[in-house]
Amino acid sequence: MNTKLDTYRFEVVRHLLKYGAVLQRVGDRTLRPIGLTQQEFAVLSAIVRHGAPVPQNNIVADLLVERSNLSKIVKRLQQKRLIAVVSTSDDRRIKLLKPSPAGAAAFKRAETALRKWNKNWLRSLGDADMTRLSTLLWKLNANGDGFD
Helix, strand or coil: CCCHHHHHHHHHHHHHHHHHHHHHHHHHHHHHHHCCCHHHHHHHHHHHHHCCCEEHHHHHHHHCCCHHHHHHHHHHHHHCCCEEEEECCCCCCCEEEEECHHHHHHHHHHHHHHHHHHHHHCCCCCHHHHHHHHHHHHHHHHCHHHHC
C-alpha cells in the first residue's frame, strides 16, 4: 500500500540522487584546476582531518566507499604525491595513510574553493534551515547500516 509517507521517501531519495550527481559534477569542475577529483578530495579530506596517520579501513567506514574503489583512489593520490602510505610496525598488513605537505596544501586550496561554491549555492538557506538540514543529514548518516 502506497502511503503519502512512502511517496515523500521516494521523492527525498530521488532529490538526493539528483543533488549527488550535480555535486559530483560541480565538485569535479571546481577541483580540476587543483588537480583533484571530488572522490580524491573526499579521501584526502578524511586523511587530513584525522590529524594523524589513519588506517585505510577507517576511511572505508567514514566515507561509505567500497574497499576496491578506495584502493584505486589511494593509488592515484600516491601517484600525485599527495599522500604517503606506510605500514605499522605491529602489523605490516595495516596500511596507514597520511598527507604529504603537497597534499595538505592541495586540501587547503580545494577546501577554500569548495566552501566558496557551497556558500553561494546555499545562500538562500538561513541559520535555522542549515541547522535543521544538517541535523537531518546526520540522522540519515547514522542510519548507514541500510547501505548493505
